Amino acid sequence: MLRSLLVLTLILISLAARSQEKVTLNGYVKDADNGEELIGVTVYIPQLKAGTVTNDYGFYALTVPKGTYTVQYSYVGYKIQDVTIELQQNVSRNINLPVEAELMQEVVIEEKPLNENVVAVQMSKNTININQVRKLPALFGEIDIIKNIQMLPGVVSAGEGSSAFFVRGGSADQNLILIDEAPVYDPSHLFGLFSVFNADVIKDSEIYKGGIPARFGGRLSSILDVRTKDGNNKHFEGSGGIGSMAARLAVEGPIVKDKASYIVSARRSYVDLFLKAANEDNLVHFYDVNAKINWKHNNSNRFFLAFYTGRDVFSFGNDFGFAWGNMTGTFRWNHLFNEKLFLNTSVIASNFDYKLELKDAINGFEWVSNLQELSVKNDLSYALGTRNELSFGYHLTGRRFSPGEISPTGSSSFFAPQKQQHMYALDHAFYISDLQRVTDRITLDYGVRLSIFQSVGKGDVYLYEDPQDNIKRERTDTLHYDAWETIKSYVNLEPRVGIRYMLKEGQSLKLSYNRMVQNTHLMSAGTVPVPFNTWNPSSYYLRPQVADQIAGGYFRNFMDNQIEFSAEVFYKDIKDVTDFADNAQLFFNKDLSTEYRQGKSWSYGSEWMVSKTRGKLTGMLSYTWSKVMRKIPGVNRGEAFPANHDRRNAINLQMAYDHNDKWTFGATFNYSTGRPFTLSSGKYEYGSYNPDVIVERNSYRLPDFHRLDLSATLNPRKNANRKWKGQWVFSVYNAYNRQNPFTIYTRTKKDDDGNIIGDGTEKEARMIYLFPFLPSVTYNFKF
């Protein structure tokens, strides 16, 4: 591995030596109307057949031989700009792209250049276009990008009403979910009915399922990179809406015109307000607040400060309640050292916590748990000649895990105060990668990430007679570690390679390989994580999870890039995937390490997708076949079993039709194989109980899942002449009222009132369905 690093360095040096006599063109590309930087704009010089795309900060740099060129800036939804630039020395040129005249008043920002699908080296990536999502039906009318992600090829959910998603056979904790670069540890509201992402502030969101760039790491299966809007730096504007669940309001505007802007947005569910009025004392609500300040000091220095907080609060009567939430902050500095070297420095903080509280004089207690993370990231990109774009950087992350602390709250509580020890971890990552246009046909993106993970003190590690005996848990000794003392280090080299080969115009083949390493592990034995699950770092007993994925694909665009087609196959192999013993006790267990079981997971599949990105009718149709198995020593008697999220077939259809400037119609259809579950193969008597006999894991499947949702969006014509623009969204969830199974459980046979039928020895299986036919109305506005 070190050798390939060396070779890489040598190549880079030799390339650098060749790149004399050249000049660099760079700058930012922005939306002419609101000043938002645009991500992924194609910058292309036809004479040279050379080009690039703007990075995550809207910045581009292109090194070319001296000369005068016509430079083309193109982006779907915007007018193509041809700019003639004389390049005798290095030139900075910022471009304002005007929005293409649209039928809709709404600004449509298509988040990709016209033929990125084909020409980019990156494969296995989907962009979630928030404006397209707005045209589609949503549960309770609440637009949710995670529900949309669950309908992408290669992604499955565990069932409806959940924010967990599973990418190419990975488990739910193997997705790195970022909001403005800060990780969100639990993206769910109301146990997953909604996600934490408020659609009003989302500018761009992308999910990487494979061929993951070297600048990302820390999770095995996917990166969901959500970026929020910077705020309009030209003029003040606002938007918001009222749905059947929550109300939203966002305002944005310039602080200093063209230089500094802000955006503040809030969302809150309001059902509890009615319940309170009706004297109901079981209450629940959630909220999200996003805020961002953005200051362009000059072309070389830009600053961003972004903040997010969201929380769910449940209370039952006056005495029991629980809450959870995320809080993140990101400070970002974009600096241009010179025409070629671009730096992004970010300081990122993230906190996730939950709390359970029982108010009672005798058995009152409070249970708190949290996870805090602070990181510094330095990411640099360097344009090296016309053919190479180097990216390299260093990320340092510190984490503190507080799995749980219980304190008695009542005056005479019989609970003794208890605290699980904190765990600390330091995570260093160095990476370098090069996007190299080898020939007109071949482009390579190759790099490597070095991750050095340290589990550090202060802390105690228990040694056991048998570290996997979770019954006796006989401790033989305790190792004490001081603050910052290394308990265990794990060093991993993660190669990342992608190659794109252009066939004829509009067609390409791509291949990628990535190794990913994960050192934070979710302590959840269920299919869907709940907010009360905690995270543990790799440490004395828990090894890093390592995934190798190889993927290949064929990409083709039709009809002047209006229709995109892709077919991909993948194989993913995970070593030391974290699982848990049968009957594992994961809550407040001081001997949690005795429950760890790590083993193998492997998955493979093929994904087919057709999408239409422009025109009156837009949408996507995809089919995925995949299989995911696990084999974990000490689980299911050591035999291989299908993973909880092994859903072999999935078909997804999303369609939006812009009928006229007044009406837009949307539809989504989803079919997937039922998820596997473990079922009784008999029953027996023990005392007065009739437990099931459980033999094999996941040997049954729930019935197939399928559902059709419809929506219609009305933009009244009077909007055209008004500052206040209203919009009505009517949607129907589960249009043909399919009873989709959520779960199946067993119990003693009872009637509907809960009275036992017969002599109490008979059992029955019952299925829970969640959502029947469910209409909703949402009113949105802009001003």
Add this chain to the structure above:
Amino acid sequence: MRYFIITIFAALTLMGCDEPIQLDIDQTPEHIVIEGLVTDIPGRQSVKITRSVGFYDKGKTPRITDALVTVKDDLGEVVTFVHNPRNHADSAGIYIPQSKFTGKVGRTYTLTVDADGQRYEATDLLASVIVMDSLKYQIDEDQEEDPEDEGKIYELLMFAKEPQNQLNWYLFKFYRNDSLTYFNDTDIYYTDDEFLAENISGAESPVYYGKNDVAKVEVYSLSRVGYVFYNDLSTLLNNDGGGMFGPLPSSPRTNLSNGALGFFQVSSVNTSTIKIE
């Protein structure tokens, strides 16, 4: 916890529904089920041996009446258990000691069952149990407002000193007029003492009583494996179905060898009684 989350979840969605379905279940071969009990109370030693049946089968499970059952203590004393010596119809499958035998605190007991040509063994320690200082009762406000069971509005208050210098595990059984009672039919009342402070003053019972009821509470000591067994059994009985939020259902861990289901429980027992007046 898991079932609780499912319940909240179903309530959140307001309109979810829950109905019986017929499953096509592959039946596995029968398993032997052993329910052994040795206590420090005379007459409370028994071993029940049965077989598992199909999920949809009706009636009591088959009894095994021809097993050889012995219990040996760590001093080497062996007691033979004999099948239903008084031939009670409802005691089929139950074995009791042939000679006078009572468990003692601090002793370790080993159960051996020979049945169907197989040998099943289990060993457990008879630990001491918490002593209930007193039992009181009071009206439970929630039950008074909306009783689960008409007239059953009194809850018991338990007072005890929990020894803090050792690890203990307990199983509770509540009787209403001598009949074993649960709030829900899948409830098991058990605890470890990890979170318990020394002074337990007025822990509330999960079972409610009416006027003139005689309330009896039995506290059983458990070993660690006993706690694990009841915890697993409770998780299995209250599973949300195939691990949506909780773990996948699995067989409770037990001290019995050779794949037998059930458990060999060795306990000291503390009993308190109070009449609701």
